Amino acid sequence: MNQDPSAREAAPRSDIRATCRETVRRHERALIGLARSLHAEPETAFAEHRSAAEVSALLAEHGFTVQAPVAGLDTAFSAERGHGDLVIGICAEYDALPELGHACGHNVIAAAAVGAALALAEVADELGITVRVLGTPAEELGGGKVLMLERGAFDGLAMAMMVHPGPEEICAPRSLxxxxxxxxxxxxxxxxxxxxxxxxxxxxxxxxxxxxxxxxxxxxxxxxxxxxxxxxxxxxxxxxxxxxxxxxxxxxxxxxxxxxxxxxxxxxxxxxxxxxxxxxxxxxxxxxYAELSCDDELSEAYRAAITELGRRPVPRAEQAERVIGSTDMGNVTQVLPAIHPMIALDCGDAVTHQAEFAAACASPSADRAVLDAAVAMAWTAVAAATEPGLRSRLAASAEDRPVRTGKHNAAGSGADPGSARRQHTSGGVA
Structure with missing residues (x-):
């Protein structure tokens, strides 16, 4: 039974949000340090061994129960804390591009995900939530989230979210x-x-x-x-x-x-x-990779949060014009309520997948983005847990969704990430 959050809330929502923000501030040095460390030693798809270990270690240090590897992927992990009936998923990407390193800013994504998780863990009992961080490898090539989705790592989640750096602030971007x-x-x-x-x-x-x-x-x-x-x-x-x-x-x-x-x-x-x-x-x-289909209510909750933090997102009417490329988070948004907003960096004329953007992902602007994205995601989850109509919808969605495979707890080390490949041949040497 999904309990009304007002029946369990020990503190006003404003106090819970303040706790989230203070928690992120308290861990500022560790979060920025994580982002900078990942940036300094980039690892590509399915080879993110050091990165996955560093991200999950910081979560374990703060009381999260970590399972690794999961979903048959050596560099995927799942980390949980809390015992509430509403399970909040946060995706951490950490793969980099060949030659360019973190020119897509996944170091920022991973650190922000950890920051949001630490903030929510502090208030999990008041909100009646469980926080699950999924370490999702191989977004650039390999479809880590698609494989994890198919193998049950997202089972039971009421919602999922992540924040991606970019040149613009976009709350509900469009992808291909x-x-x-x-x-x-x-x-x-x-x-x-x-x-x-x-x-x-x-x-x-x-x-x-x-x-x-x-x-x-x-x-x-x-x-x-x-x-x-x-x-x-x-x-x-x-x-x-x-x-x-x-x-x-x-x-x-x-x-x-x-x-x-x-x-x-x-x-x-x-x-x-x-x-x-x-x-x-x-x-x-x-x-x-499917196209993004971001949840409207969660996107609006994120918009309110990021605006309160002093950022100025692209107007709603202009969001559809912003195409951000492609992402395996699109597959997640097709299955459960989820968001994939973009947070702006000071990167001049640079765009993602350029060396100049990689440099911007290890800058004071990127440091601010880590902290703001962490707080905004935490506040979005607070809204999801405390607004009765939204909470009920998310809980019902999780209950109605069929279990995929239930194998997200299996170690499965050594599985072939390319097992989903299809081959077609024709013709012959004349």
Whole structure:
């Protein structure tokens, strides 16, 4: 039974909020230290061993019960404190980008998540909540949250939240659904001058596919995008390339549009194989990320909190114009009430995934963002727990949601993060 919070609240809501803010202030040095430490030693997808250990250790130091690894992912963890019936989820990301480091600011995300969790743990009994921090690896590539969602790590949560740094303050941003595909062509090597007629050119196959995709762009639906890089193009100009590969990101405004785009791009890949006589395979290298569908009430609670802290978010009417890329948090928002607001850094003209933004993520502005995001998330959870209508809706959502697998407590170390990959092959060497 979901008890009315007013029946258990030992202190006025204003006092609870003040306690949250004071708790974050008390832990300011540790939180900023965590953000700076993660930034100094960036780790990429599914290799965030030191980062996950450092984040979870700080939670354990303050009374959280930590389980690691979880969901069959070596660098995922779950940390809980409290015994209330309303379970509040906070996602901590900590993976970085190859070469660029924390140019997406996941060090800020992780530290803010810990700060919010410590604040809420102080008032968990008054609010009747349980606080669960999920360490979610591989957001940049690999879909850690998708895998954790499928394997039950989000089971029982009434809501989930995280805050992402960016150039602007956006309470309910829009993201694109994305699918990451790798195409691989196999032909036959031959001397490019002495016996070119004996070769089957895998580079030509890739070129045909690239041209087909380029021509397709003029007919894409609104919101659809495709961009890619060649990851293997041959070894020497006097050898007919026998093997080539390319990685493509397919994006769309929503998941059904993404499916339509995928069908058309796969046809372009197949055209390259058909035209040249190569064989080819298409590998889905990461789970499909859905578009964000942020909860309106929680977004408004966050807006009120961040505004009270002196920040000026983008007006509601303009939020839909702000596309922030793609995130595996989109899959979470499709399943349970959740938010993924953006908190602004002083980064000049820089945007995420630039070296200049990486520098901004270890700056006084980033330090302030860690603390403000922690307080804003804590206050959002306080609103969720103390507003009877909102609390009842969130509790009912958790009760009605089917259990996924119930395996979030299983260690499962060593599981293959790429087990969800799909491969398609066709053609043969002529």
């Amino acid at each position: 659904a994305i699918n990451d595909l790798e195409v691989r062509y196999a032909g036959r090597a031959a001397h490019a001058a002495a016996a070119p007629e004996l070769g089957v050119n895998a580079a030509d196959a890739l070129t045909v596919a690239q041209v087909a995709i380029g021509l397709l762009r003029q007919h894409l639906e609104s919101g659809q995008m495709v961009h890619g890089i060649v990851t293997a193009g041959g070894a020497a100009p006097n050898v007919v390339p026998a093997h080539t590969a390319a990685m493509y990101n397919l994006r769309a405004a929503e998941s059904l549009s993404l499916e339509r785009l995928e069908n058309r791009i796969r046809a372009c890949f197949e055209a390259g194989a058909t035209a040249t006589g190569c064989s080819h395979e298409v590998v889905q290298v990461s789970p499909v």
